[in-house]
Amino acid sequence: xxxxxxxxxxxxxxxxxxxxxxxxxxxxxxxxxxxxxxxxxxxxxxxxxxxxxxxxxxxxxxxxxxxxxxxxxxxxxxxxxxx
Numbered sequence: 001x002x003x004x005x006x007x008x009x010x011x012x013x014x015x016x017x018x019x020x021x022x023x024x025x026x027x028x029x030x031x032x033x034x035x036x037x038x039x040x041x042x043x044x045x046x047x048x049x050x051x052x053x054x055x056x057x058x059x060x061x062x063x064x065x066x067x068x069x070x071x072x073x074x075x076x077x078x079x080x081x082x083x
Contacts, residue, residue, distance in 0.1 A: 008041030020058060029054035030077055031066055052077050 018032040030052050037044040051066065051074035058068055 011037075011039045013037055020054075020061070020064065029056070029058070031058070031064070031071065033080065050075060050080060052080070 013035050015033065015035045017030050019030045020028055031054065032049075032051050034047065034049040036047045051071055053071050053074040053076050055076055058064065058066070058071065
């Protein structure tokens with residue numbers, strides 16, 4: 001029985017948010033977002049990706065490859081999310 005067969009008939013979007021994470025509540029922020037469109041089980045070539053400006057300095061962590069310079073001209077989370 002192919003459990004994925006049912007999903008192949010849907011149209012949906014997969015969203016991935018990358019953030020700072022960790023235990024420091026004061027420093028949590030989203031830094032990047034990406035989204036891909038899936039139709040009939042196939043990834044479409046149209047996709048969305050952008051860095052996100054957290055509107056404050058990001059503390060340097062070994063797992064964060066982005067710098068504050070990379071993020072300073074990026075849109076804020078509020079500018080890219082439409083509610």
